[in-house]
Amino acid sequence: MKIVVLAGGISTERDVSLISGAGILKALRQRGHQAILLDVFLGYKKRGDDVSNIFEKSDEMDDHVNDIQAVDPDIESVKKLRDGDEKGLFGPNVIEICRQADIVYMGLHGADGENGKVQAAFDILGIRYTGSDYLGSALAMDKGMAKKVFLQSGIPTPNGFSMKKSHVTKLPDEIGYPCIVKPCCGGSSVGMSIAKNEEEYNKALELAFKYEDEVVVEEYIKGREFSVGVIGGKSLPIIEIIPKSGVYDYETKYQPGMAEDVCPAPLSDEITDKMQTYAIDVYRELKLGSYARIDFLLDADDNMYCLEANTLPGMTATSLLPQEAKVLGIEYGVLCEQVIAQALATYNGETEELPAPGTNSHYGKDDLKSL
Structure with a gap:
């Protein structure tokens, strides 16, 4: 398949996005796909340049991606790198290149990639992409609105x-x-x-x-931190995050060795089922698609609180979703392909009906398949 891995941008999670994108690119190429990595803001060459055979010269798209820094990036410096004006998110030739792809793998993170605006533009232009659509993305990204949805749907939240x-x-x-x-x-x-x-x-x-x-x-809820991946309406094993600093901040999330991740999380069967069920409920109520990751807290009295939903979960070396899939024996490349498969199923009208509210449906070791 011809696949654009769209990453970068000018959100505070730019570095995370580029590292995720580089990993996705490598995995897809190893599995035989014609994949290119494209920065949504910086674009490729100059506007109007011929990009008609871009997938045949994909080596030209390769670029060095630095490690994620301990602090969020200087966005103003990034803006100065673009050829031409800084107005608008889409850089030179981004739309033209994405239109040539069979699908765009959304490796974006943060406001510019997860708030639904890119998804809405792609919908209008007929560009297929992975992840949730514009509505689900917007609902999940707005934490205030998501909290209202949780409360109205009986999903516990702070x-x-x-x-x-x-x-x-x-x-x-x-x-x-x-x-x-x-x-x-x-x-x-x-x-x-x-x-x-x-x-x-x-x-x-x-x-x-x-x-x-x-x-x-x-x-503020003092408690243990967990995350549950959901793909196509089914939950993955729960992962527990134990920050060594006591706070799961930006540095802890992306600097290796700053947190211990335990998967499957050491929880009773009852709590495991309850958390996975709430994760699927969140997925449904926020109208999410393809895949997502839902974050939770559990206090000392086993009271559960849903914090938020991530519509484009990170795919870096320390990211949680790949660790959850690996417990099932699903390697990184197969996981990337499964994300694409779920998106294509949606476009083809082949998605399965989501479980009823309050129902848990989870993956077993043989459920996630490659393309």
Whole structure:
């Protein structure tokens, strides 16, 4: 197949996206596909250049990708690298190249790749892609809106609210300190803080508002952290994340050795089934597609809280979804192909009906197949 791995962009998760994209590219090529890696913002060459045979000269697309840094990237410096103006997300020849592909593997992360805008543009242009459509992407990316959906659907989630920069309010008594403050539509914990008092709360708001004009404030839940991958409406084994620093922040997520991941997570059968069931419920209620990863907290009394859904889960060396699949004997390349297979099934009208609310459907070792 001719596949564009779309990555990069100008979100705070640009580095994560490029590393994920490089891994996906290598795996797809090893499995015999004509795959190219394309930066959605920087594009390829100059606008108007001939790209009609781009898949036949894919070696020209190869570029060096640096390791992910311990801090989020300098986006203003990235913007200056583009040939021509900085307006608009799509760089030179991006649309033209994506139109030639059988499918676009969405290796994007963060606001510009997961908020539904790229997906909506591709829908209009008839470009096929992996992951959730524009509506599911937008619902999941807006943490304030997702929280409302969780509450209306009976999915447990920390108490919280969203706040605009133009209408800053004091912390309500029903939430209290400590509390979590984070950008409403960010990812990878960029701009997130734990505030223990009013002074820290004001500083946390100041930091979060540097990234966007809306933030989410929620009660702090002390507990163990878990994630559940979902592919095509079925859950993967649960993975537990144990940050060595005590906080699962940007550095901990992407610097090797900063966290211990345990999969399958050491949980009772009852809690495992309950968490996987909620993960599928989230997948359904947010109208997600292809695949996703749902994050949870479990407190000392085994109370469960859903934090958020990731519509384009990371595929780096430390990412969670590949680790969950590997427990089932599914290697990285086969997982990439399965993501594509789920997307193609949706376009062909071949997707299976999702399990009924409150029902768990999970993968066994022989369920995930390559193309």
